[in-house]
Amino acid sequence: MLxxxxxxxxxxxxSPGQRAAEGALDRAQCALQxxxxxxxxxxxxxxxxxxxxxxxxxxxxxxxxxxxxxx
Numbered sequence: 318m319l320x321x322x323x324x325x326x327x328x329x330x331x332s333p334g335q336r337a338a339e340g341a342l343d344r345a346q347c348a349l350q351x352x353x354x355x356x357x358x359x360x361x362x363x364x365x366x367x368x369x370x371x372x373x374x375x376x377x378x379x380x381x382x383x384x385x386x387x388x
Contacts, residue, residue: 331339
């Protein structure tokens with residue numbers, strides 16, 4: 318009986334669900350690595366956009382004051 322059990326365990330192959338799960342895990346790990354690789358570029362772009370938004374905000378307030386309005 319023990320020999321039969323060992324043979325059954327030794328022949329096991331991943332089920333289609335297990336293969337799909339492993340594939341999904343691999344894709345998720347690759348996507349995570351790609352996102353981490355892009356992080357410096359994304360942070361730099363965010364800095365540029367924040368600075369532009371801040372400059373536009375002050376330019377708008379100055380324009381309102383020069384036109385005689387209140388900010």
